[in-house]
Amino acid sequence: MSTTTNLTETSANQAPAPVRKMCPHCGSDDVIHTGTMVWDIASQDWMVSGLYDKGAACNACDRENIELVDETAGVDAASPAGAPQDRPVSPTTDPLTIAYIALGAATALTAHRAKGGELIGGGELELIAELIRHAPMLDRLAEGKDFDGVYYYEVAEPFGKQVAERMVDGDYLSPQEAEAVASELIAGATV
Ligand SMILES: [Zn+2]
Structure with a gap:
């Protein structure tokens, strides 16, 4: 020390x-x-x-x-x-990754509300803020990979939906758990 x-x-x-x-x-x-x-x-x-x-x-x-x-x-x-403009140019978090994670989350939140569900342990803002913190990890795992579909549709959006579905049930994923979800989606979407 x-x-x-x-x-x-x-x-x-x-x-x-x-x-x-x-x-x-x-x-x-x-x-x-x-x-x-x-x-x-x-x-x-x-x-x-x-x-x-x-x-x-x-x-x-x-x-x-x-x-x-x-x-x-x-x-x-x-x-x-x-x-x-003060931020390092590379690597940065792709704003579209964040946007599509949030789109996926919106689907999960709408479905959750349609079933009359409440948000456990915090509001929607907290959930989204917590969720998009996974975006740099998602970009990092996807870097240099060839996707046969579109990364945002095939990975970022379903990632947001799946993770948000677990979060509305009070299951806040650890970075390792979130990375496992992302890895599986990327494996399923790459050539
Ligand atoms: Zn970092």
């Missing part, structure tokens, strides 16, 4: 260029790092006293124990998610 009094590491005689910490797998800057904190009497606040080795994780693709990548950021860069 490294000992540090704050989260930025800058050289004493160089102007500190702001950096963006990014996930090496999906390129998101929605990353976190676990560590220990000590109570500081002077500032009446918790201060970071150390960062755990292997403590970095990505909220976007749910990977843990990752090596964060530094990218120089503009002084006015927003954190953690900047404007689209």
Whole structure:
């Protein structure tokens, strides 16, 4: 564990260029790092006293124990998610993947409501927000594959429907479970 009094590491005689910490797998800057904190009497606040080795994780693709990548950021860069033009070009989550996952979910939600079902443990917004977090994983698994149908129709939409059907029953899939659903759909749709 490294000992540090704050989260930025800058050289004493160089102007500190702001950096963006990014996930090496999906390129998101929605990353976190676990560590220990000590109570500081002077500032009446918790201060970071150390960062755990292997403590970095990505909220976007749910990977843990990752090596964060530094990218120089503009002084006015927003954190953690900047404007689209500030985001890394590749790899990014395909907005159509997200759209078709949501379309599939809409089918599941409509069917669920038609049966008089309630949403367990949260509302529709929470369900959709949770569901589309799987989109980078879906794109990653589909990358470089040849689909005989269309990826959005054959994979993203049914993925959204199947996962949403389980979520309305209170079964929130782990990243591994969601990946298993995606893998099966991709296997069925590739040449
Ligand atoms: Zn990631």
